[in-house]
Structure formats: C-alpha cells, structure tokens
Amino acid sequence: MDPSNPMNDIAQAFSHFTYAASKKKMLIIDIQGVGLKLTDPSILSTNQEEFGITNSGKLGINSFFDNHVCNHICSKLITSDDKLQDSPLLLGSKMFLKRPKKC
Numbered sequence: 001m002d003p004s005n006p007m008n009d010i011a012q013a014f015s016h017f018t019y020a021a022s023k024k025k026m027l028i029i030d031i032q033g034v035g036l037k038l039t040d041p042s043i044l045s046t047n048q049e050e051f052g053i054t055n056s057g058k059l060g061i062n063s064f065f066d067n068h069v070c071n072h073i074c075s076k077l078i079t080s081d082d083k084l085q086d087s088p089l090l091l092g093s094k095m096f097l098k099r100p101k102k103c
C-alpha cells in the first residue's frame with residue numbers, strides 16, 4: 001500500500017476499528033480497491049476455525065499491530081486501550097453493533 005495515499009490512513013483506521021468493535025477478537029485487513037470501491041478483505045480471528053486459510057489468528061493480529069501506527073482517524077474512533085470512542089462519528093456503527101440478532 002502506498003503510504004502517501006490518504007486511503008491508507010482510512011484503511012489502517014478501519015482495520016483498527018474492526019479490532020475494537022469486535023472486542024479484540026477479529027481484525028479485517030488487506031482491503032483493496034480503486035477509489036471508494038473496496039474489496040477482498042481478509043478476516044483474522046482469534047478462533048482460527050473461522051474464515052478459511054487466510055485467517056492467521058492471533059499471530060496475524062499481533063503482526064498487524066507490530067506494524068500499525070495509530071493515525072488521526074484512529075484517535076477519533078478508538079481509545080488508547082482499544083475500545084470504541086464515545087463519538088458522534090460512531091453513533092451509526094454502535095447502533096448497528098447493538099442490533100438484536102434475528103432468529
């Protein structure tokens with residue numbers, strides 16, 4: 001990924017957000033695309049029986065954070081201890097995350 005591309009900060013913050021929103025159980029990485037069309041994510045989970053062979057589990061999650069430097073978007077979304085910020089920016093996502101599951 002090109003570090004001078006502003007989409008890099010968005011993709012990095014999104015990955016970090018997915019970790020916080022999943023309560024440190026999952027991480028979505030490797031988002032690719034052109035412009036605003038993003039595809040081909042890899043999902044890493046602490047449960048390595050999920051999401052196929054690209055799920056490298058806790059090892060992959062740790063590798064992401066070994067190389068991740070929080071940016072200005074991360075700080076608006078995520079606290080320093082990896083919880084979601086109490087921010088109006090996240091109102092919609094928090095409502096989504098709290099939706100009751102359908103039977």
Ligand SMILES: [Zn+2]
Nearest residue numbers: 016070071074
């Ligand atoms: Zn971050």
